[in-house]
Amino acid sequence: MFETALRGSRRYWGLVVMLLVIIGLGFILYLWQLKVGLKITGMSRDVSWGFYIAQFTYLVGIAASAVMVVLPYYLHDYKAFGRITVLGEFLAVAAVSMCALFILVDLGKPVRIFNILLHPTFNSVMFWDMAVLSVYLLLNIVIGWTVLEAERNAAPPPKWVRPLIYLSIPWAPSIHIVTAFLYSGIPGRGFWLTAIMAPRFLSSAFASGPALLVLLALIIRRFTRFDPGREQIQTLAKIVAYCIIINVLFFLFEVFTVFYSQIPEHMRHFEYLLFGIAGHEKLVPWMWVSFVWMVLASVILVIPSARREHSILAAGCTFVIIATWIDKGIGLITGGFVPNPFDRITEYWPTVPEAIITLGIWAMGFFILAILYKIAISVKEEVVS
Amino acid sequence: MGDETKKVINALRETGFFKPQTIYDSRKVIIGIIILFGVVGFTFFYNMGKASKAPEPELTTPDIQGLPEAERVCVEPREYMKANHMRLLNEWRDQVVRRGKRDYVGFTKKKYTMSLQNTCLECHSNYDEFCSRCHQYSGITPYCWSCHVNKPKEWAAGKFKE
Amino acid sequence: MDINRREFLKRVGASALVGLLGGWEAVEILAPGQVEASYLQKPNALTAKRWAMVVDMSKMDQQTVENCIAACHHIHNVPDINDPRREIKWIWLEEFENAFPGQYQEHVARRFEGKPFLVLCNHCDNPPCVRVCPTKATWKREDGIVMMDQHRCIGCRYCMAACPFGSRSFNWMDPRPFIKKGYPEYPTREKGVVEKCNFCTERLAKGLMPACVEISKGALMFSDLAEPESGVREVLREHYTIRRKSHLGTNPQVYYVV
Numbered sequence: 001m002f003e004t005a006l007r008g009s010r011r012y013w014g015l016v017v018m019l020l021v022i023i024g025l026g027f028i029l030y031l032w033q034l035k036v037g038l039k040i041t042g043m044s045r046d047v048s049w050g051f052y053i054a055q056f057t058y059l060v061g062i063a064a065s066a067v068m069v070v071l072p073y074y075l076h077d078y079k080a081f082g083r084i085t086v087l088g089e090f091l092a093v094a095a096v097s098m099c100a101l102f103i104l105v106d107l108g109k110p111v112r113i114f115n116i117l118l119h120p121t122f123n124s125v126m127f128w129d130m131a132v133l134s135v136y137l138l139l140n141i142v143i144g145w146t147v148l149e150a151e152r153n154a155a156p157p158p159k160w161v162r163p164l165i166y167l168s169i170p171w172a173p174s175i176h177i178v179t180a181f182l183y184s185g186i187p188g189r190g191f192w193l194t195a196i197m198a199p200r201f202l203s204s205a206f207a208s209g210p211a212l213l214v215l216l217a218l219i220i221r222r223f224t225r226f227d228p229g230r231e232q233i234q235t236l237a238k239i240v241a242y243c244i245i246i247n248v249l250f251f252l253f254e255v256f257t258v259f260y261s262q263i264p265e266h267m268r269h270f271e272y273l274l275f276g277i278a279g280h281e282k283l284v285p286w287m288w289v290s291f292v293w294m295v296l297a298s299v300i301l302v303i304p305s306a307r308r309e310h311s312i313l314a315a316g317c318t319f320v321i322i323a324t325w326i327d328k329g330i331g332l333i334t335g336g337f338v339p340n341p342f343d344r345i346t347e348y349w350p351t352v353p354e355a356i357i358t359l360g361i362w363a364m365g366f367f368i369l370a371i372l373y374k375i376a377i378s379v380k381e382e383v384v385s
Numbered sequence: 386m387g388d389e390t391k392k393v394i395n396a397l398r399e400t401g402f403f404k405p406q407t408i409y410d411s412r413k414v415i416i417g418i419i420i421l422f423g424v425v426g427f428t429f430f431y432n433m434g435k436a437s438k439a440p441e442p443e444l445t446t447p448d449i450q451g452l453p454e455a456e457r458v459c460v461e462p463r464e465y466m467k468a469n470h471m472r473l474l475n476e477w478r479d480q481v482v483r484r485g486k487r488d489y490v491g492f493t494k495k496k497y498t499m500s501l502q503n504t505c506l507e508c509h510s511n512y513d514e515f516c517s518r519c520h521q522y523s524g525i526t527p528y529c530w531s532c533h534v535n536k537p538k539e540w541a542a543g544k545f546k547e
Numbered sequence: 548m549d550i551n552r553r554e555f556l557k558r559v560g561a562s563a564l565v566g567l568l569g570g571w572e573a574v575e576i577l578a579p580g581q582v583e584a585s586y587l588q589k590p591n592a593l594t595a596k597r598w599a600m601v602v603d604m605s606k607m608d609q610q611t612v613e614n615c616i617a618a619c620h621h622i623h624n625v626p627d628i629n630d631p632r633r634e635i636k637w638i639w640l641e642e643f644e645n646a647f648p649g650q651y652q653e654h655v656a657r658r659f660e661g662k663p664f665l666v667l668c669n670h671c672d673n674p675p676c677v678r679v680c681p682t683k684a685t686w687k688r689e690d691g692i693v694m695m696d697q698h699r700c701i702g703c704r705y706c707m708a709a710c711p712f713g714s715r716s717f718n719w720m721d722p723r724p725f726i727k728k729g730y731p732e733y734p735t736r737e738k739g740v741v742e743k744c745n746f747c748t749e750r751l752a753k754g755l756m757p758a759c760v761e762i763s764k765g766a767l768m769f770s771d772l773a774e775p776e777s778g779v780r781e782v783l784r785e786h787y788t789i790r791r792k793s794h795l796g797t798n799p800q801v802y803y804v805v
Contacts, residue, residue, distance in 0.1 A: 015771050019737035036720060036738075037718070037720035037721065037738035037739060038717075038719050038720075038738075038739070039633060039720040040700075044631075044632030044633065045632060045633065045634060045635075045713075045717065046632070046713070046715055048707040048708060048717055049704060049708060051570075060594070062755070088639070094700065103703075106703070106704075107701050107702050107703055108700070108701065108702015108703070108717065108718070108738065108739030108740055109700065109701050109702045109737075109739040110701075112682075112699070112700075112701040112702075113701060115681075115684070115699055115701055116680040116681045116682055116701070118682075119682045119683050121680060121681050121682060123678050124678070124679050124680055124681040124705075125679065126679065126681040126703065126705050127681045128680070162660075162805065166736070184677060185679075186708060186709045186710055186711070186790070187675050187709075187795040187796065187797060188675065188709065188710060188711020189708065207706050212567075264648075265691060266650070334706070337708075340645070340713055341648075341710075341711055341712055341713035341792075342632045342645040342648065342713060343640060343644070343645060343648040344632075346632060348666075357582060383676070390628070393651075402608070409563065461584075476586075478698055479587040480697045481698060482694070483686075484586070485588060485688065485748070485752065486586040486587055486588050486790050487587075487588065487589050487592075487752050487753075488587040488588065488589050489584065489585075489586060489587075490574075490584065490585045490587065490588070496587075498589075498721065500584070502732070503732055506731065528737070531721075531735075531737045532697065532734040532735050532736055532737055533734045534731055534734060534735065537731035538731065539730045540729040540730075541729065541731040543728065543729070543732075544712070
């Protein structure tokens, strides 16, 4: 089945080569980071997690969203989604791969990463994060590949796949809950110490993941002979609509709690993000754009006539993806660290090398996605004909 | 030729193993094989006849010479240290850092403080001629030295900044 | 011999596994033998059930603070990096409103104005940094000291996020070029690991008080909180003390007599 990835149009190979070039660039800069240290990033003693961890946090959400296609099909017999479960699963594989890479480039001593396995620490949420993400990666690649291969051979998938699929359904939200727990169990960071962190993560994930799937489905529709289906795309879009509305509501709930209670430990971080403090306002425009775009997307995606118009749908989904990326990425991480434990402000902005390494990893993710989707689409095109 | 060997050869002959085969692109294949042997063989032929003698670590530091003859002993016997100093240092690291034990009693029955830069390098104060000499020859770069000061006396005198 | 790709891969995989395990065992079996050795604590080591420190603000002044910081940073080869975003500090001074942000009020007692509060790792009894470390590179010793193993640290900086007191520093680059005067008896660190105050465990092991305590001329006191007659307990009985962010439940063990 892998040979289908080695045969493709000029456009396909052009995409692959372009991605490889970006990956190469990112890799070279990472070698420099290995040599010189993390000082080439914008992180500091006060903001000790930055762009890399922000991408990781966002991408765990994308990875978890595969459940939004798997659950309706396998648990509730929503037959329409049968066509695209593999697209969700393969997207999860690409996303988790990116997560692993972002963690790796963020580590001060990446060669020692196996210490987590050599000295497992069960009270550390990070240990569990690594464990559940690794299993999730395995689950999705095994399930996706096996079901796709069965489809290619016009046979039912082997029986042992089913329990794995049922396992992947609660496992998907678990990976994102554990990631939320990384933040919400720490006593000293008032921005993160909130029970709604996990629900916020989930709502954001289940909005952004399906939104990305919608965009990918529209692209596949346009450039290949496989049609994911109008109904499928519409259902995904409806999922995005309601999840982004919930995400906006959760954010407003947070805003109410911190500003009505006026407790500085929690409020100061929101102040910094939304209004700036003492002239430090780097993130203010970004947070407002994110919020406005989320609200706009909610409106667009909830109105059926707008949702059915694919160009408007694409715009709405793009808004969702970028808005959640800002909110869950840079907003979440920086907001937790600013102000610092001494109530001082050290702002954060990624440096150019940091951004290029980040881009390299995104390119790697899209590379994996391109290969896997090429295989999936080739098989589906084969089956149709 | 034994009976068994004859049986095997006959079996192979029956499968057509010895029949002449057609090699496709034979010129490319043969040139490729020659290049392969040339490249791999070069690594052997270049050094043929030349022996690269293993260096001897230098043991005559003023600190060692300053000790009476009977006391010029390491924490463990020479042969053991040659083969195991890495393991010993790892064990010392775990005992000191993780268990808070800092005294070591080995075959000499004397107590030593478990410290690479304060005990080992006290006698073996010639990092370049002792530690580095063999490590360079073997092509290994243990990164102990990026933290553990490998020339403590120079460091103290401010002479040596890595 | 008819063999398909799947079968071949299965056999290769199984052989590789057997080879790996066998090789591992062979290394262990053929490894040179062990030696009889014992590992002991130094006889004069200072021990305690729960080390704690008291900072007596009545005896604290700018010079003492500077002496404490200089002593600590010198004997631990803490680099002097001028960039506040990349600096490494084990012990430093803060003003009251920054050291105790939750207890600040606009009309603070006069005796606090401009007072140099020495801040360092609190070696909490319920340390969140220990809870989150994925490799136990940070752990709490039996005597209460929160210790770091720089050999094991993977530089994930989770502990830095978890510490409510900002006590931890990360080596964003190689620290050696920034070490003013090297101290030969203590190692330096590499880029990529976190570091913080270690309550001078290397000195305690030799029967010495922590460097900052020794040089503080009585402004810092360091003894066993679990001993009812110890110096620290005496001070806590007789004086009102505050701790940084005590409401968070980390149970910090640095007490400030104010």
